[in-house]
Amino acid sequence: MADEVCVPLITNPSSCGKREGRTTIGIIGTGNYAIALSKRLTMTGYDVIMASRRPQMRETSLKFFSDCLCGVKVTSIPECLRKCDLIFVAIHMEDFKITLGNYLEATKDKILVDVSNREYRYARHSNAELLSAVLPNAIIVKAFNSISAYTMEDLATSGGNHRVFVASNDPTARSKVGDLAKCMGFQVVDLGGLKSARYMEDFVLKVFSHWKIPFFLTFGIFNLWSLYIVYVCFIEKSEFQWEQVFLKVLNKPLCMTAITMLALTYLPSHIAAIYQIYNGTKHKRFPRYLDTWLKSRKQFGLITLFLATIHAFASALMMSPTYYRSWYHTATVTLPANASLASPLVIPVSTSWMVWKGEAACLVGIIAFVLLVIVGLTSIPSVGESLNWSEWRCVHSNLSYVVLFLSVVHVCIMGAPGWLKAGPAGAFRSITFLSIILPLIVLFLKFIFVCPPLRNYIRRIRRGWERSTISQNSFQSDAVEKVTVHNMKDKLEVTQDVPGTKSCCCSDPADKRLKSCNGCKAGVFSVAVQCECSSL
Numbered sequence: 001m002a003d004e005v006c007v008p009l010i011t012n013p014s015s016c017g018k019r020e021g022r023t024t025i026g027i028i029g030t031g032n033y034a035i036a037l038s039k040r041l042t043m044t045g046y047d048v049i050m051a052s053r054r055p056q057m058r059e060t061s062l063k064f065f066s067d068c069l070c071g072v073k074v075t076s077i078p079e080c081l082r083k084c085d086l087i088f089v090a091i092h093m094e095d096f097k098i099t100l101g102n103y104l105e106a107t108k109d110k111i112l113v114d115v116s117n118r119e120y121r122y123a124r125h126s127n128a129e130l131l132s133a134v135l136p137n138a139i140i141v142k143a144f145n146s147i148s149a150y151t152m153e154d155l156a157t158s159g160g161n162h163r164v165f166v167a168s169n170d171p172t173a174r175s176k177v178g179d180l181a182k183c184m185g186f187q188v189v190d191l192g193g194l195k196s197a198r199y200m201e202d203f204v205l206k207v208f209s210h211w212k213i214p215f216f217l218t219f220g221i222f223n224l225w226s227l228y229i230v231y232v233c234f235i236e237k238s239e240f241q242w243e244q245v246f247l248k249v250l251n252k253p254l255c256m257t258a259i260t261m262l263a264l265t266y267l268p269s270h271i272a273a274i275y276q277i278y279n280g281t282k283h284k285r286f287p288r289y290l291d292t293w294l295k296s297r298k299q300f301g302l303i304t305l306f307l308a309t310i311h312a313f314a315s316a317l318m319m320s321p322t323y324y325r326s327w328y329h330t331a332t333v334t335l336p337a338n339a340s341l342a343s344p345l346v347i348p349v350s351t352s353w354m355v356w357k358g359e360a361a362c363l364v365g366i367i368a369f370v371l372l373v374i375v376g377l378t379s380i381p382s383v384g385e386s387l388n389w390s391e392w393r394c395v396h397s398n399l400s401y402v403v404l405f406l407s408v409v410h411v412c413i414m415g416a417p418g419w420l421k422a423g424p425a426g427a428f429r430s431i432t433f434l435s436i437i438l439p440l441i442v443l444f445l446k447f448i449f450v451c452p453p454l455r456n457y458i459r460r461i462r463r464g465w466e467r468s469t470i471s472q473n474s475f476q477s478d479a480v481e482k483v484t485v486h487n488m489k490d491k492l493e494v495t496q497d498v499p500g501t502k503s504c505c506c507s508d509p510a511d512k513r514l515k516s517c518n519g520c521k522a523g524v525f526s527v528a529v530q531c532e533c534s535s536l
């Protein structure tokens with residue numbers, strides 16, 4: 001942070017009014033955002049001039065409403081533009097032309113910071129570009145639009161987003177505003193030219209953008225499991241009463257959806273690994289679906305936690321021999337023979353003692369749930385930031401698989417006795433068995449990828465090693481053979497004057513990666529031959 005930019009904070013309120021020699025920042029507008037900005041700038045140690053269309057009237061009302069604006073002057077817009085070189089434009093986009101359109105000369109070479117937001121997404125031009133068109137002589141910087149007035153005013157306690165994106169076509173102005181934002185206590189992200197303002201304005205209008213796909217997928221999976229469970233429990237077996245649908249029956253698809261979502265949280269990283277092994281590089285982009293899936297893993301995990309929590313509460317509420325008969329011991333009550341009973345009547349009665357199955361399923365379920373909560377807690381930014389990289393990796397790469405494994409064990413304990421009774425045909429159709437297929441695939445992939453040959457191979461790829469580079473190097477180091485390669489549309493022209501087998505290389509102009517060439521078989525290539533290139 002440059003010293004000349006970052007002026008000291010005001011620690012003594014009596015220094016208000018004695019601020020000679022300090023940078024003065026202008027703010028056009030006297031609304032909520034302008035007030036919040038002026039408070040933060042004043043707290044940071046800047047002098048502030050607010051500009052209003054009716055300065056006298058606004059000065060009185062501002063003094064009346066806010067006692068924190070000591071020393072902030074309210075002037076007319078032309079005076080503010082004359083006195084300040086850096087001015088925030090804290091008015092609505094619709095008012096740019098009508099309020100500022102006449103100040104073409106006054107804004108010449110002034111840095112105007114546009115903080116405005118739009119009401120709708122996907123506008124053809126950003127507000128900042130519009131301001132730039134209204135005031136072509138000014139240097140427009142887009143910044144602070146993602147910071148609410150509340151966060152701006154009370155940075156220490158609001159807990160909001162503290163990242164300020166900055167965009168401008170003028171790099172000096174961009175860094176000046178960036179320095180100012182840093183002095184105000186924000187983290188700065190430089191987004192380059194003013195075109196980025198479109199993204200900045202769109203970004204604040206997105207509503208739970210990362211949650212849509214995970215939410216709809218969860219909804220779909222939950223409905224599929226529910227339909228299957230309703231079919232099995234009500235149509236096929238008539239096992240339950242309709243009045244049990246709210247807790248006992250819905251608890252099953254909740255559990256199944258939770259374990260499926262947990263598996264889907266970890267599956268994309270394995271698919272990514274398969275892609276990287278197939279491509280022999282980490283520098284090739286993943287397909288769009290995988291990219292989105294990888295970015296949504298946190299949402300998948302949090303949805304799992306949400307479903308698992310409901311499942312845990314619902315199960316705890318129903319924990320009785322009435323609901324889970326097979327989890328409890330049964331005792332027998334024998335009625336002696338009498339006039340109406342020829343022989344003694346033996347009636348089985350459930351006791352409140354659990355059998356091993358109930359106790360084991362509860363224990364494993366509780367451990368899995370608590371560990372899942374721990375994994376979920378580390379996805380809270382403040383908790384995650386307190387972990388170092390190894391700790392974070394340990395939680396998300398190892399502990400989370402322990403959760404998946406324990407969840408599978410939990411389901412197996414509940415389902416296995418039934419599978420044995422039902423035989424292979426019945427077991428394959430059971431709800432418990434079907435729900436662990438995907439988690440087992442994920443655990444199997446994890447096992448494969450932690451085994452040394454593949455683990456080392458993926459590690460090399462992720463550290464930048466490329467399979468095609470190696471084949472190129474070995475090809476180039478073979479100095480005896482004279483091979484000339486002409487890269488033309490996936491075709492290779494080879495001239496070779498040494499007999500024997502030669503695997504040659506060519507590059508694919510489309511993806512700029514080297515590929516192996518299968519066309520060069522054994523033989524003497526005394527004339528140029530053409531061969532097709534294919535991926536390794």
Ligand SMILES: NC(=O)C1=CN([C@@H]2O[C@H](COP(=O)(O)OP(=O)(O)OC[C@H]3O[C@@H](n4cnc5c(N)ncnc54)[C@H](OP(=O)(O)O)[C@@H]3O)[C@@H](O)[C@H]2O)C=CC1
Binds near residue numbers: 054
């Ligand atoms: N509030 C917030 O949390 C955030 C706001 N922003 C952006 O900051 C800007 C200001 O927002 P906010 O302070 O909440 O809005 P307000 O409605 O509270 O204030 C707008 C101000 O614009 C001034 N103004 C200038 N020209 C006109 C005009 N022609 N018609 C009406 N008013 C005019 C007015 O001041 P006067 O009458 O003294 O001239 C008025 O006080 C907006 O572009 C908004 O998108 C960005 C991020 C967060």
Ligand SMILES: [Fe+3]
Binds near residue numbers: 255311315365410
């Ligand atoms: Fe369970």
